[in-house]
Amino acid sequence: MSDYLPPLRDMDFLFNEVFDIPAWWAQTPALVEQVDADTARAVLEQAGRLIAGVVAPLNRSGDEQGCRWDNGRVITPDGFADAYRAFAEDGWVGVAGAPEYGGMGMPKVIGAQLEEMLNAANLSFGLYPMLTAGACLSLLNHASEPLKSRYLPPMYEGRWTGSMCLTEPHCGTDLGLLRTRAEPSADGRYRVSGTKIFITGGEQDLTENIIHLVLARLPDAPAGAKGISLFLVPKVLVDDDGLLGEANAVSCGSIEHKMGIKASATCVMNFDGAIGYLVGEPNKGLNAMFTMMNYERLGVGIQGLALGERSYQNAIAYARDRQQGRAPTGAEAPGQAADPIVVHPDVRRMLLTMKALNEGGRAFSTYVALQLDLAKYSESADARRLAEAKVALLTPVAKAFLTDMGLETTVHGQQVFGGHGYIREWGQEQLIRDCRITQIYEGANGIQALDLVGRKLLGDGGQAYRLLSTEIRTFAEALTAEFGTPLLAAVNELDDLTAWVLDRGQGNPQEIGAASVEYLHAFGYTLYAYLWARMADVALNTEQPEPFHQSKLATARFYFARLLPRTLSLSASVKAGSHSLYLLDADLL
Numbered sequence: 001m002s003d004y005l006p007p008l009r010d011m012d013f014l015f016n017e018v019f020d021i022p023a024w025w026a027q028t029p030a031l032v033e034q035v036d037a038d039t040a041r042a043v044l045e046q047a048g049r050l051i052a053g054v055v056a057p058l059n060r061s062g063d064e065q066g067c068r069w070d071n072g073r074v075i076t077p078d079g080f081a082d083a084y085r086a087f088a089e090d091g092w093v094g095v096a097g098a099p100e101y102g103g104m105g106m107p108k109v110i111g112a113q114l115e116e117m118l119n120a121a122n123l124s125f126g127l128y129p130m131l132t133a134g135a136c137l138s139l140l141n142h143a144s145e146p147l148k149s150r151y152l153p154p155m156y157e158g159r160w161t162g163s164m165c166l167t168e169p170h171c172g173t174d175l176g177l178l179r180t181r182a183e184p185s186a187d188g189r190y191r192v193s194g195t196k197i198f199i200t201g202g203e204q205d206l207t208e209n210i211i212h213l214v215l216a217r218l219p220d221a222p223a224g225a226k227g228i229s230l231f232l233v234p235k236v237l238v239d240d241d242g243l244l245g246e247a248n249a250v251s252c253g254s255i256e257h258k259m260g261i262k263a264s265a266t267c268v269m270n271f272d273g274a275i276g277y278l279v280g281e282p283n284k285g286l287n288a289m290f291t292m293m294n295y296e297r298l299g300v301g302i303q304g305l306a307l308g309e310r311s312y313q314n315a316i317a318y319a320r321d322r323q324q325g326r327a328p329t330g331a332e333a334p335g336q337a338a339d340p341i342v343v344h345p346d347v348r349r350m351l352l353t354m355k356a357l358n359e360g361g362r363a364f365s366t367y368v369a370l371q372l373d374l375a376k377y378s379e380s381a382d383a384r385r386l387a388e389a390k391v392a393l394l395t396p397v398a399k400a401f402l403t404d405m406g407l408e409t410t411v412h413g414q415q416v417f418g419g420h421g422y423i424r425e426w427g428q429e430q431l432i433r434d435c436r437i438t439q440i441y442e443g444a445n446g447i448q449a450l451d452l453v454g455r456k457l458l459g460d461g462g463q464a465y466r467l468l469s470t471e472i473r474t475f476a477e478a479l480t481a482e483f484g485t486p487l488l489a490a491v492n493e494l495d496d497l498t499a500w501v502l503d504r505g506q507g508n509p510q511e512i513g514a515a516s517v518e519y520l521h522a523f524g525y526t527l528y529a530y531l532w533a534r535m536a537d538v539a540l541n542t543e544q545p546e547p548f549h550q551s552k553l554a555t556a557r558f559y560f561a562r563l564l565p566r567t568l569s570l571s572a573s574v575k576a577g578s579h580s581l582y583l584l585d586a587d588l589l
């Protein structure tokens, strides 16, 4: 595998040339003292050096060794504990954390780029700090002040990690079925009992404490999803001065043996009357957990993107080097026995598809992260509301589309290597194995699509969608014909499809589930067209064009010519409706 190179030039392009983010920071009182273009670059360069130099080299060995379970202890692969310590000591766990509790206070756009680099370098490793940052966000928004001041500082410092405990053996997507119980005790705390499965980082040997956020039911709770509360359950109890005391009644029963992310511990966790603290209000636990999950969902989308980027970096290096056959138009390297495979049209198709999906995906994740920052820091209430509406609409698309495109991209990256992509030596097959989980956890992609269509479109009658489509249309109308005309056609087509889905969904609920995945994909390709048009517009109008801008423009042209037309077939599938899905009884399937 070639060395990982953090894509700092592309990140810089998005920040400074496409979205002009530093100009917005400079006008935003909450951020003006906190960050500017130079700080952003310095943060990304410094983090990128550590990630490329220390974390990336453990990706392969971590996959080969995996985690080990030994009588309740989990041992991470060699080198993980030292690398984690170095990562935490630099402050990167709390990079986007609240400064009043010791976080670095960087905006989400910076956190998102850092996540991409970390996950591209080593997804298994990246999951430990990512879960911690997500748990911190939930505590920051919903926990009482004493809980926040006791738990957040060591978590931001990376001395303690966090975990998210939702799933139980009989309950994954349908959390209303969960059975873990929490009994109140006289001292105001709770005793939590039950078994959780598939808990990422539920146990590990990286830190001295683990803070579990656990969904459980109070004794008098209503049935279903409305009776779920959230509890903070530390692995080791913490006294009033923040010092570690006795072990809590939490144990790791085993770890899973799985297809990928082998260096990430996926744990069965037993809570046997463990001491816990209520976070937020009773029976409102799903709301509190969703704060974490929405954040995580963009993060999981970024995992897909990151693996696609890593696969591309390997594939392009290989395609320039590997010699097989001759270019269709005659030898391009006549002095060699054969031309490098990068001359072949089909290899170019794969490489450009990867490049277009990765760079489009990076623009998309940056755009969503920017909306999160606008929703949080903007002075104007209208701007905050608009950004919140866009975040809600785009979160399921970010999770599902970025990971589906991540898998496609990693598979192309394997194919470019031919048989050498199938064997372990080059690392391409690991990227596919690691990527596959991103489509499943944090709400399977089919569930994201249902969320988009059922809640986000039908829920508000398409209002948030119309805000976004107006933004795209206004931008397309101001563009010259080359990108303006196809972008306008694409957004018109998506408007039409959205109206169709809204109309059909009202009358027959089966239509929603039948349309949702393909609709989400049509949505994703149209969004990428918008973002590619924005990038192409900058590249066309830049005063000092570099080869980088030439590459952007050519990739934008490829995207519009070869990938955007996928929406036509998706649209036809959506409009075929649910009828053909129910022609067979389940026992004949």
Ligand SMILES: Cc1cc2nc3c(=O)[nH]c(=O)nc-3n(C[C@H](O)[C@H](O)[C@H](O)COP(=O)(O)OP(=O)(O)OC[C@H]3O[C@@H](n4cnc5c(N)ncnc54)[C@H](O)[C@@H]3O)c2cc1C
Binding pocket: 164, 165, 166, 167, 171, 172, 173, 174, 197, 198, 199, 200, 201, 258, 266, 437, 440, 441, 442, 443, 444, 445, 446, 447, 450, 513
């Ligand atoms: C490696 C790994 C790490 C994980 N980490 C964590 C973690 O840290 N914390 C945690 O709590 N959980 C974690 N999970 C659990 C993960 O989030 C769940 O596996 C996932 O949400 C799906 O739940 P399930 O496996 O029970 O599948 P099910 O809910 O049984 O779903 C099976 C299939 O049916 C589909 N389906 C289900 N219901 C519907 C519906 N209503 N409409 C349409 N389709 C439907 C799903 O999309 C899926 O394709 C992890 C899982 C793995 C494998």
